[in-house]
Amino acid sequence: MEMLPRIGRATVxxxxxxxxxxxxxxxxxxxxxxxxxxxxxxxxxDRLEKAGWVESRWDDDAERRGPRRRCYTLTPDGAEAARDVVRQARSRHVRRSFGPARGAEATG
Structure with missing residues (x-):
């Protein structure tokens, strides 16, 4: 499994x-x-699949009308990496939301 070069908000x-x-x-x-x-x-x-985080398959539901669907799931290693990425993103969001105001001086 490859590490992703860039992980933005859409990836998260x-x-x-x-x-x-x-x-x-x-x-x-x-x-x-x-x-x-x-x-x-x-x-x-596509990038997640090439990196080994996600695997895909065509949906074979013959009962469903319309075009075939490509279904995506996380691989076991991808799920582990995704949990880390999401946890880190949430941590950054919390620090941004509740951290010290910009320009605030540390008191001690």
């Missing part, structure tokens, strides 16, 4: 949805759930 959003999902998610579903555009989500899923 997609990883969060995949971590919280007990079943595979397809691309359009990830787009809807994250609020990110397809031009962000699909290239991101």
């Amino acid at each position: 959003d997609v990883l969060t949805v995949l971590l919280d999902s007990p079943e595979p998610r397809w691309g359009l579903e990830l787009i809807t759930m994250t609020g990110r555009p397809s031009g962000t989500v699909y290239p991101l899923l």
Whole structure:
């Protein structure tokens, strides 16, 4: 599994949805759930798959009408890495939200 060269907010959003999902998610579903555009989500899923974080397969549901769906799940190593990434992102968000105000001097 490769480390990702850059992990932005969109990556964190997609990883969060995949971590919280007990079943595979397809691309359009990830787009809807994250609020990110397809031009962000699909290239991101491709990078995650090439890095070994995500695996995909075609949905074989013959009962469902419409085009086939590509379903995505985290690999075991990808899930472990995703948990670390999401935890770090939440920690940064909390520090930004509740940390000292910019320009505040330390008291001691």
